[in-house]
């Protein structure tokens with residue numbers, strides 16, 4: 001007997017549909033989508049609109065421990081770089097147990113916000129003295145385990161971090177827990193390939209930034225495997241990074257990347273904040289995903305990505321919660337649009353021919369996020385994983401609206417708590433706004449943070 005659910009209204013790839021019966025198999029893959037069905041007795045009846053779960057394409061899980069605690073003006077020149085010093089102090093102290101407890105509660109909060117899978121950009125690899133753990137994959141396995149226990153999908157992106165600045169500069173003491181040789185990194189990838197084989201799991205390549213790797217390293221890593229695993233990199237987030245790259249190579253970071261590497265749809269360029277017109281064109285043409293993290297980018301004073309031009313040219317994007325100052329699909333998408341409104345002093349900046357801002361934002365971030373994670377998600381259609389969000393149909397703001405206005409209400413006038421139920425791979429992980437382990441996981445998180453901070 002296949003498992004099934006019945007939705008009064010659902011967002012399908014071809015548009016909104018009424019009375020939708022969705023069936024999925026034991027492995028959580030959708031086997032049937034029947035529009036205009038009558039509600040069968042044995043199907044779960046969803047009490048609100050059903051939409052695909054959102055991929056979170058950028059996370060540094062451990063940073064949740066300090067979220068909201070760096071909002072103190074200790075230095076008149078506070079910047080991304082002074083924040084990074086504070087973040088490195090936390091890095092110096094964390095143990096594997098703490099990282100697992102922090103990540104598990106974080107992932108529960110992600111699920112409650114409507115994210116059903118996360119790309120973990122994982123660079124905290126080694127012990128606090130910079131030496132590898134007895135199991136060099138210890139920390140990677142802890143974040144995987146945290147995802148398993150929370151019930152969220154994960155694309156694990158073990159990060160190659162080798163240098164402290166453009167041109168192969170030596171790393172700083174604060175970076176010693178991150179560092180690999182190319183060989184050590186490729187061994188880690190090989191080890192983790194087995195851990196990332198199950199449903200809802202994927203392994204990807206990841207370069208911390210152009211500051212942290214050389215061109216030779218990028219080529220060697222990409223040449224080591226013929227498969228289509230995703231490739232992520234932080235790029236052009238801060239003006240200083242652009243200036244340093246110009247001083248080193250006479251090219252801007254995105255220009256340098258496209259001049260030297262064959263970037264294609266496997267790539268996710270995280271932030272890409274400081275992109276000029278030629279760089280926007282290169283990104284769009286390559287089919288790479290722009291990994292936008294609006295709340296973190298605002299928090300760190302990065303600048304604004306040229307999203308209007310990028311979207312108008314057909315660029316692909318997804319969203320990430322990155323430093324986790326916010327865990328909210330609503331806030332990421334809302335601030336993506338609001339940033340552009342503030343910049344252009346106009347309304348309704350990001351949309352397609354359908355003109356609906358929230359609909360465009362949500363659909364684009366589903367597709368871009370699924371591409372960036374290399375996962376079979378983001379669509380309620382046969383063959384996709386049953387990763388679904390049920391919005392609160394009883395909420396007065398959602399009571400008498402339909403189609404993309406549902407998303408307009410949620411994303412521009414609603415809150416996280418409009419997310420009622422969440423399913424990952426055919427299993428309900430959030431019901432009536434709650435995760436079964438949230439209290440116990442919250443206690444473990446608090447204890448880990450107390451010990452670490």
Ligand code: NGQ
Nearest residue numbers: 060084209234237296322323
């Ligand atoms: C990170 N985070 O690696 O955690 C970075 C900051 C860096 C964000 N950019 C450090 N949000 O880029 O060197």
Ligand code: ZN
Nearest residue numbers: 060121234322
């Ligand atoms: Zn990041």
